Ligand SMILES: *[C@@H]1O[C@H](CO)[C@@H](O)[C@H](O)[C@H]1NC(C)=O
């Protein structure tokens with residue numbers, strides 16, 4: 001019997017509400033720099049942009065090829081070990097167990113986060129109903145015995161992890177009350193909504209300001225909030241409530257700000273992205289505004305992050321935010337350069353992170369994975385069959 005066993009890991013929310021005490025904002029004066037000319041003051045950054053752009057070649061948007069190095073890297077360790085039944089057994093304790101047997105998807109009865117499961121369960125079967133089903137590769141794989149998926153999606157990469165495209169492309173992203181009560185919503189629809197908003201906010205109309213709204217899921221965000229309080233013209237960054245909000249301590253001793261819809265971020269030129277409890281699912285949305293994305297840290301990943309290049313598609317910011325202020329000033333004084341970054345970032349996401357690229361990645365991942373299984377999975381009768389949904393979300 002042909003089959004595939006998958007264990008999908010969903011990182012569980014851990015809210016860090018610890019007040020760190022490191023509240024100093026360095027309002028460091030620029031007078032020391034005034035001895036330089038404006039051009040040489042920023043030459044370090046302009047050179048980084050120039051050389052990154054010069055060495056970058058756009059990948060083809062055929063067959064999700066932009067992302068395949070991630071797949072190869074993730075599967076490397078399993079090439080040697082192969083995936084064995086005991087690997088799936090060991091993984092079960094940490095995730096939700098799926099099997100694909102003869103093109104049908106099965107899942108263990110209980111699912112801790114129903115929206116995440118339904119996001120996954122929408123995306124996996126798209127692989128089966130796509131037109132390639134009868135191609136040689138797929139036939140071969142499905143007639144071989146296939147198994148596990150060990151994966152921590154959207155997290156710090158461990159050597160045994162295999163990243164898969166997040167459920168949040170379809171359903172079950174982080175809930176943001178009251179504007180996104182069940183998650184950020186379908187990626188295919190958000191692409192249209194935010195692109196239309198971007199048209200209403202051409203660069204000249206956007207506020208020349210950095211912007212962030214989000215809850216205090218990680219204290220890593222504090223320095224930007226504090227910079228905003230010290231220099232409100234430079235940055236508008238405020239904490240909103242989340243489920244765990246108890247007092248103003250959880251919004252760094254200020255009343256919580258109102259949540260802001262993703263499309264309304266387009267009103268600002270510089271958009272900050274932070275990790276939260278895992279990689280932030282909002283990153284892909286921010287690019288659609290045609291504003292410049294300031295991406296903080298590099299440790300937390302989704303499968304498409306490695307294809308995005310610092311200085312080509314976004315401005316990289318240190319995790320401790322020690323260079324945040326300087327980078328915002330650089331952007332304000334080098335508008336043409338950062339508009340270029342904004343435009344390249346938007347184009348990459350529009351052209352390469354389409355729904356079809358997501359399902360393409362799932363398909364290649366499942367097929368490659370299947371080939372690494374060294375045992376023959378047997379259908380587990382305690383799993384329940386998951387009905388397939390059509391690409392537009394109704395049950396087929
Ligand atoms: C994005 O912005 C750049 C300039 O900042 C502009 O040339 C380009 O047309 C914009 N793209 C879209 C799709 O709005």
Ligand SMILES: *[C@@H]1O[C@H](CO)[C@@H](O)[C@H](O)[C@H]1NC(C)=O
Pocket residue numbers: 092097108380381382383
């Ligand atoms: C079937 O799956 C359930 C849920 O993952 C698991 O507890 C059980 O051990 C499995 N049975 C066999 C025979 O593998």
